[in-house]
Structure formats: structure tokens, C-alpha cells
Amino acid sequence: EQKDPLKLELPTCADGLNTARVSIIYKKDSLKVSDYIAEVEWKDPLPYIVQQRLMQLLTSSGYFYAVGLSAEKFNAAYLLQTHIYRFEIEKTLDEVQAHVDIMVTLVRREDHAVLK
Numbered sequence: 001e002q003k004d005p006l007k008l009e010l011p012t013c014a015d016g017l018n019t020a021r022v023s024i025i026y027k028k029d030s031l032k033v034s035d036y037i038a039e040v041e042w043k044d045p046l047p048y049i050v051q052q053r054l055m056q057l058l059t060s061s062g063y064f065y066a067v068g069l070s071a072e073k074f075n076a077a078y079l080l081q082t083h084i085y086r087f088e089i090e091k092t093l094d095e096v097q098a099h100v101d102i103m104v105t106l107v108r109r110e111d112h113a114v115l116k
Contacts, residue, residue, distance in 0.1 A: 003062075003063065003064055003065040004064060004065055004076070004077035004078060005064060005065045005066040005067070005068065005074070005075070005076040005077055005078070006058060006064040006066070006067050006068075006076050006077070006078045006079075006080055007067075007068050007069070007070055007072075007074055007076035007078070007079050007080070007109075008051055008054055008055055008058070008067065008068070008069055008070060008080050008082075009070040009079060009080065009081050009082070010047050010048070010051055010069075010070060010071070011046075011047040011050050011051055011054075011082040011083060011084050011102070012047070012081075012082070012083045012084070013046060013047055013083065013084035013085070013087075014085070017046050017084055017087050018045055018046060018047060019045055019046065020041040020042045020043075020044060020045050020046075021036050021037075021040075021041055021042075022036065022037045022040045022041060022042060022089070023035070023036050023037075023088070023089065024036075024037055024089045024090075024091055025088050025089065025090045025091065026091050027090055027091065027092045028092070028093070032090075046084060046087060047084065050082070050084055050100070050102070051069065051082075054080070054082065055067055055069065058080075064078075076109065077108065077109060077110065078106055078107065078108060078109060078115075079106075079107040079109055080104065080105070080106055080107075081104070081105040081106075081107060082102050082103065082104050082105075083102065083103040084100065084101070084102050085101050085102070085103060086099060086100065086101035087099070087100050087101075
């Protein structure tokens with residue numbers, strides 16, 4: 001079975017998510033309070049972190065011959081476009097959870113067809 005290469009575009013997101021600042025939501029009962037953690041930042045802005053994680057997941061999946069980033073000179077049969085529309089870190093008394101919602105579009109580069 002022939003496996004094709006895939007190129008990952010840098011995810012898009014709302015301006016409020018395109019930051020290196022770490023935001024956390026504190027949840028107690030039905031009350032939610034959102035705040036940035038002082039003097040704490042991600043290593044990179046969120047789109048780069050998500051792109052790197054997607055690259056790791058897709059590379060290890062074995063579904064594609066190779067996986068490259070859009071910034072690289074890389075000829076790929078498919079292009080993966082993503083949009084982050086929710087990213088929250090939620091802390092309760094007992095646990096911390098990350099919630100990430102991503103819209104994904106897979107495009108065949110040959111004819112620009114969106115695949116379902």
C-alpha cells in the first residue's frame with residue numbers, strides 16, 4: 001500500500017489564543033474565573049505548540065509516508081489545515097485538565113479538493 005506525504009500548515013486561531021501567555025480557568029462549583037498566570041509563558045505561541053504536537057501524532061501514526069511543516073520545502077500530496085477555536089486549562093480542587101477544540105481540513109494538493 002502506497003502511503004503519501006502530508007504537510008501541516010501552521011494552525012490559525014483567534015487573536016486571544018495566539019499568545020505565549022498561560023491562561024487558566026479556576027472552577028469551583030458553578031463559578032468559573034479566568035486569569036493569566038503571572039510571569040509564566042509557553043515556550044512558543046499556541047499555534048506552534050499545537051502544530052508540533054500534531055506533527056508528533058501524525059508521524060507516529062504510520063498513516064503517511066512522511067510529515068512535514070508548511071515552512072519547510074517539502075512536496076506533499078496532502079495538506080492539513082487546522083483552526084484552534086478553543087483552548088482552556090481548567091483547574092478544580094482535584095485536577096487540572098486541558099480542553100482543546102480544533103477544526104481540521106484535509107486538502108488533496110493535486111486538485112485542491114477538500115476530503116471528508
